[in-house]
Amino acid sequence: MQENKEQPSGPGPSERLAEYIDLWWRFLASVKLSVVLLLCLAALSIIGTVVPQNLAGQEYARIYGPFWATLVLVLDLDGMYQSWWFRALLLLLVINIVICSVDRLQSTWKTIFVRHPKFDLNGFRNRRQRHEMDLKVGPAALQAPFERAVGKSFRYRKVVPTENGYAITAEKGRWTRLGVYAVHLSVVVMLLGGLIGSRFGFEGFVAVPEGESADTIQLHGSGQRMRLPFTIRCDAFTVEFYEGTRRPKVYRSRLTIIEGGQEVVQREIEVNQPLYHQRIGIFQSSYGRADGRAPAAAAPREAPDEVTVTLRSAASGMVYTRTVAMGQAIEIPENLGWLVLERFEADADFQGMDLGPAFIGTLTTAEGTSRTVTLPLDYPRFDAMRRGDVVIGVVDGAAGDAAPAERYYTGLQITYDPGVPVVYTGFTLMIIGCWVAFFMSHQRLVVEVTARGDGSRVMVAGTANKNKTGMQVVVERMTEKLTALAEDRQGRS
Amino acid sequence: MAYNSLILSITTFIYGLAGVLYIFAWIFEKPTAGRLATRVTVLAVVANTFGILLRWYESHQLHTGYGYAPLSNLYESLVFFGWTIGVIYLWVEYRYRNKTIGAFAVPLAFLTMAYASLSPDKSIQPLIPALQSNWLIAHVITCFLGYAAFAVAFAVSVMYLIKAGDEKRAAANGGLRMPSALVLDDITHKLVMFGFLFLTVGIITGAVWAKQAWTRYWSWDPKETWSLITWFIYAALLHFRLMRGWRGKRIAVLSIIGFAAVLFTYFGVNFLLSGLHSYA
Ligand code: HEM
16 A cells, blocks of 8 residues: 655645545545454454344343443444444445545556556666576577567567667566455445345245145244245155154255245255245245144244143153243152253254254253253154153143144245345455455566677566565576577577 | 274374474474474375275265265364364475474364364264255365464464564574574465465355355354454454555464464354353
């Protein structure tokens, strides 16, 4: 970054304004600002990884106490990546990038889009790392083979006459100077894509029992219901487990999309293989047994006051139903121990599997050993995996006995994000731009041939805007090649 | 069964031996030990490669349908991390013809593998549906190539800080004296560029995979966010170099901070933040 300091001139009001604008322009174009911004973004982003995000207000009071909780809410730390101040920082970064690019592009443009670039011959002649050799062949005989040799690795080539001979000027990779502009543009493009997505996109969930249809989803965040422009029917759902375990291997749904009474698409989806219809993505995200109650979508995000627990004895096969409050200990019949529901998690996780809302409880056997049990609302038979003496299931509300039904429902995430193509364009631009910026350079080469007695003196020198040691190797190789060519010519004549 | 873990434990010791040889060669300026150290490192990388391939093979033997590329849990990623550090270090040694870097970088490969060996669960666990994706494989490979480049850059930066006061011993001696501060600075920059490119590709492939499996390309979860924090730090480093007079020491310090962020992204997020998140 070149910062050309101009002397302040006369104090006229319009000049003062121009000076003022210039000052701001230089500030907003400076690399110093961008380093500060990048480090600020890095430091501030930490907050959101420490403070849990998007909880209900009273949760913060519980974790941090009333004072700190207020602070969290006032500073938007509960959703900091969407907060106004985080967005303002990103906007400042964008302004910094745009102004810096505009500022520098003018001169880069002139370097790239000229028909005949200027070569400062004296600059090359004075380079410390130039190569010189004396050859026994005159300049005229060398011109054609040298030009050909240089042309093999340098696209642009021009011979300029000098006082006592000529210089072959060559260059390549002028356009690689655009690499960093692509990188910087890509940052703006990705942020734009993100903005489009958050403005015009939606995300929701719907659970469809096998054989049934749905056309309304429940939106994330607001929890509102939204009607889709088509109907999804779940024709079948299957889940396979790995041999000898309860670890799911694959689960898939056969779906039919119905539009205006017509079946327009029929396809199977599974995790990692979503279906897109009208650019709305339908993702396989969960599943469960359809046992008559409304499944996951309607599952409470807040802990219910009371829940119904089913206790299936492995020995007798009997199923007992109890209604319990949080924290209350209940005795399990057949002398199978005690159960306490410890807490409720709106989005429980078990070995990387998203279970949705679940109770976490402690099961104490009659012998007195305790263990934690995870009881997801969406998977009433999940606890069977534990292979204990008792299988515990929970049902919200007073649905009564949750005898396993034969039917499944499929849990579908439905998303629409018109920003994705924009973001992916940014991704591509970023990768290509980084590659070009890091590993390619604008290289210039001068081979000057001067008559000296019967023979000639040859000077080879080169410059590059990056990777100067790499350019050094290019110059050395070229020197060897030209010497060999000249000797070859000498042998023949 | 589990020959792979055995081979990989042996690999750990070979890296350890190589590290000791490099340190010995550097301190006592013994070229023979230096040459031996390089060979032992090559052997370690070969054994490491073999261990990974064997684990892949064994996962396929276990049960039908279990097989997967062994890049999907902490143990496997550590083993792969060791491999990438070994490979990238060997490339740097070949490129810059200097073995002192080995005394700082190869111990990192050893530590990584040793930490992997301590891992309580080395068993082969078949993949849950969300993890069955080629994007995930691309994601892990690119991220760890990036992390390993940052690891070696960290080693070189530490050397830079040691070296900074001591410019006089710059003369090379069979590649057993530390490179000059200028060269160390150049190596750091090269490695950071390489690492930055791969971290960028790693984050992007991760985002594409997340879009497919979890419906969103970015959800600001702690792991994602920390990888972005790391990315910001290295982006800042690349721009630091553009400012006059900011090369050298400050770059070395920033490269060390950047590597700390890598480590936190990799381990800290799992051990500290998830704990905070399972509040109550
Ligand atoms: C997330 C944001 C940014 C990223 C990822 C980024 C990335 C990069 C990369 C990869 C390079 C090439 C570095 C090298 O060749 O060593 C670069 C160079 C540069 N960046 Fe940025 N940058 C960002 C923001 C900015 C901002 C805000 C500015 C504003 C001043 C800026 C100014 C520059 C300049 C002046 C160069 C040097 C260009 C040249 O070598 O001709 N960057 N940037």
